[in-house]
Amino acid sequence: MARVTIEHLTKQFKDVKAVDDLSLEIPEGSFVTLLGPSGCGKSTTLYCIAGLEDATGGEIYFDDVRVTELSPKDRDAALVFQDYALYPHMNVQDNLAFALKMRRTSKSETKQRVQQVAEVLGLERLLQRRPSQLSGGQRQRVALGRALIRDANVFLMDEPLSNLDALLRFNTRTEIKRLQRELGTTTIFVTHDQEEAMVLSDRIAIMSEGKLQQYSSPKETYNRPANRFVAGFIGSPRMNFLDGEFGIENEAAILRGRATIEIPGEAARRIAADRGGAVVAGVRPEHIRLSPGASGGIPGVVELLEPVGPVTYVDFTIAGSPLRASVPASTMLEPGESVGVSFEPDQFHFFDKVTGARIDVA
Numbered sequence: 001m002a003r004v005t006i007e008h009l010t011k012q013f014k015d016v017k018a019v020d021d022l023s024l025e026i027p028e029g030s031f032v033t034l035l036g037p038s039g040c041g042k043s044t045t046l047y048c049i050a051g052l053e054d055a056t057g058g059e060i061y062f063d064d065v066r067v068t069e070l071s072p073k074d075r076d077a078a079l080v081f082q083d084y085a086l087y088p089h090m091n092v093q094d095n096l097a098f099a100l101k102m103r104r105t106s107k108s109e110t111k112q113r114v115q116q117v118a119e120v121l122g123l124e125r126l127l128q129r130r131p132s133q134l135s136g137g138q139r140q141r142v143a144l145g146r147a148l149i150r151d152a153n154v155f156l157m158d159e160p161l162s163n164l165d166a167l168l169r170f171n172t173r174t175e176i177k178r179l180q181r182e183l184g185t186t187t188i189f190v191t192h193d194q195e196e197a198m199v200l201s202d203r204i205a206i207m208s209e210g211k212l213q214q215y216s217s218p219k220e221t222y223n224r225p226a227n228r229f230v231a232g233f234i235g236s237p238r239m240n241f242l243d244g245e246f247g248i249e250n251e252a253a254i255l256r257g258r259a260t261i262e263i264p265g266e267a268a269r270r271i272a273a274d275r276g277g278a279v280v281a282g283v284r285p286e287h288i289r290l291s292p293g294a295s296g297g298i299p300g301v302v303e304l305l306e307p308v309g310p311v312t313y314v315d316f317t318i319a320g321s322p323l324r325a326s327v328p329a330s331t332m333l334e335p336g337e338s339v340g341v342s343f344e345p346d347q348f349h350f351f352d353k354v355t356g357a358r359i360d361v362a
């Protein structure tokens with residue numbers, strides 16, 4: 001297994017800069033996810049690491065070896081794609097053994113490796129079946145096995161779960177995580193699904209329009225999004241954003257937007273006092289409390305309820321501004337009802353209105 005270092009990687013297609021000055025260090029044995037919306041350059045980055053695309057600029061290293069211009073074969077990265085094409089005319093055993101056969105591995109070693117991988121992935125009883133005789137999840141496990149059977153330098157996975165139905169995606173996700181922990185493989189995983197990234201990763205690299213936005217642990221990404229883009233991308237339901245002029249009134253932080261609201265907490269007070277002016281304030285749905293009846297808090301009106309089991313998502317308005325809260329399912333609310341809205345102290349995030357950059361207490 002190798003450490004992967006990416007330095008100022010750029011990939012230009014005719015008129016599109018698919019990857020723009022990307023630098024990342026992926027420690028040996030860690031699980032790193034490239035996350036971002038469709039078209040942000042995730043796959044292109046992965047293909048540059050694998051050697052399937054040539055970089056326009058920048059360098060890639062596996063440990064201390066510069067691989068930027070090496071052929072895919074000499075880099076020895078194992079790839080798993082979204083449409084995990086298996087050889088349809090070969091059974092599972094031969095599909096698994098294929099890469100070893102190409103490398104002229106001995107029969108006895110091949111047999112042993114196939115057994116080992118089949119055992120790890122629970123494929124022992126399927127070895128004689130053809131891909132058409134397998135379920136989607138089983139096929140995906142064979143595709144993983146084909147990658148795992150080689151002692152590759154790094155595992156690259158491009159949205160390997162997106163063709164599976166919800167339950168299977170959930171189970172296979174757990175399986176991938178377990179395997180990676182067990183085998184200690186350096187893994188770079190691509191997805192547009194923020195939940196998948198949160199669950200699987202040691203660190204998440206969030207990209208937008210070819211540029212790296214933040215590279216940090218799932219917890220850090222969630223708790224301290226580096227900018228408004230990350231704040232809006234991580235978390236479901238997404239963060240609420242309120243625009244306004246930020247200032248101090250009666251020693252409290254006040255945001256004057258469509259509605260005027262007091263923002264509780266010491267951090268808000270200090271930022272308002274130090275800086276003030278135009279900001280975007282963000283608060284996650286789970287940090288909003290709604291009390292039935294209009295007494296106490298900021299007056300709001302319930303619009304729509306979406307029960308999702310343990311919690312209910314509530315669309316409501318303050319002075320006509322739409323917001324979303326996530327409240328315990330036991331909270332009794334009705335559409336059209338007046339509510340008192342309050343915010344948990346020190347749970348607001350602040351962003352520069354122009355650049356979108358996070359604003360912290362000085």
Ligand SMILES: Nc1ncnc2c1ncn2[C@@H]1O[C@H](COP(=O)(O)OP(=O)(O)O)[C@@H](O)[C@H]1O
Nearest residue numbers: 013014016018037038039040041042043044045
């Ligand atoms: N071979 C190509 N030729 C031209 N443009 C491409 C090519 N491959 C990708 N792109 C463009 O590069 C950008 C990033 O694509 P991609 O890396 O596939 O994004 P993602 O995997 O994040 O969805 C997109 O705008 C895409 O249209």
Ligand SMILES: [Mg+2]
Nearest residue numbers: 042043044158
């Ligand atoms: Mg892609």
